[in-house]
Amino acid sequence: MLIKLTGTSTHSADPSDDPMGLLLACHGRIRQHLDLAQRLVDVAEPSAQDVSDSCSSLVRYFGRALPLHIRDEDELLIDMLRGRSIPPSLTEALSVMCAEHAVIDPAIESAIQLWRRLRDEPLLLSNLRDELMPQTLLVSTLLRAHLDREEREVFPAVSLLLSDEERKELTQRMRQRRQAMG
């Protein structure tokens, strides 16, 4: 493959009991896969096997693990805060977070369609590169800014509001969701 990935599927294997630790570990894996997507368009003449393997990982990660991460944030995180008084800055940050998810989703979907074609027909890379380059740039720019913003404006503020009990409950709910997905 074009880049070495570690712990590529979901974040259920993370030993941490802290939900923010789980979310941050996911961010690490998202960034790793964005690096892989960039390598795919940067490497001059990758082998067909490399292209196929890399696209297979990208389709699997962005098609399955990323949506779970986004649902953790859109549903579990927000559910945990429901009904309590939170600072206006956090209310604003959460609404930006959800709005960004809605923008990221179709951009990722378009990239997945290209990666899926290349996974199955890796020799098409030279034909598809002109389409893949701007799509990779779009996905990468949107996601990297989004992850940075969550780490700066959402996770620390949410963390301050949760009790130890709530932290454990959130972690448990995230893990249960992954187990239910198989």
Ligand SMILES: [Fe+2]
């Ligand atoms: Fe997010």
Ligand SMILES: [Fe+2]
């Ligand atoms: Fe996130």
